[in-house]
Amino acid sequence: MNNKKKNTLNKLMGDCGSSMLQNMNTKLLVTNFPCQHSKENILKICEVFGKVKSVDLLKDPVTGEFRGHVHVEYIDEVEAKKGHTGMMGLKVGDGALLYVKRLTTLATPLAGLDGEMFKALLDDLPTPCLILRNLFV
Numbered sequence: 001m002n003n004k005k006k007n008t009l010n011k012l013m014g015d016c017g018s019s020m021l022q023n024m025n026t027k028l029l030v031t032n033f034p035c036q037h038s039k040e041n042i043l044k045i046c047e048v049f050g051k052v053k054s055v056d057l058l059k060d061p062v063t064g065e066f067r068g069h070v071h072v073e074y075i076d077e078v079e080a081k082k083g084h085t086g087m088m089g090l091k092v093g094d095g096a097l098l099y100v101k102r103l104t105t106l107a108t109p110l111a112g113l114d115g116e117m118f119k120a121l122l123d124d125l126p127t128p129c130l131i132l133r134n135l136f137v
Contacts, residue, residue, distance in 0.1 A: 049086030050079030
């Protein structure tokens with residue numbers, strides 16, 4: 001995270017906000033793992049691309065079976081970026097392609113802040129950045 005972003009975040013949320021966002025930048029959601037993969041197999045795949053802090057398999061709340069989605073936490077943001085880049089589109093198992101999403105979120109820490117953009121985030125409305133991005137899709 002660059003200094004300008006850190007300074008803006010510190011003004012809005014204080015020092016705890018910056019560290020909270022920094023911690024969120026180390027987490028990924030990886031989907032499309034074959035359901036027969038074990039936690040150990042998934043950990044080995046994730047460790048190829050960076051130093052992993054933890055791996056959590058998401059399971060169906062009713063059946064308790066693994067759904068193919070995994071939360072992976074890397075030790076720092078650099079390792080998480082390597083993991084994101086390396087696993088995106090990786091073929092596993094019977095040819096399934098992995099999809100990776102960064103889990104950085106601002107909605108929770110901004111709950112007590114005012115401002116048009118923050119209110120839009122909390123109300124799940126498009127922000128100017130999202131609208132601009134959608135123009136080029």
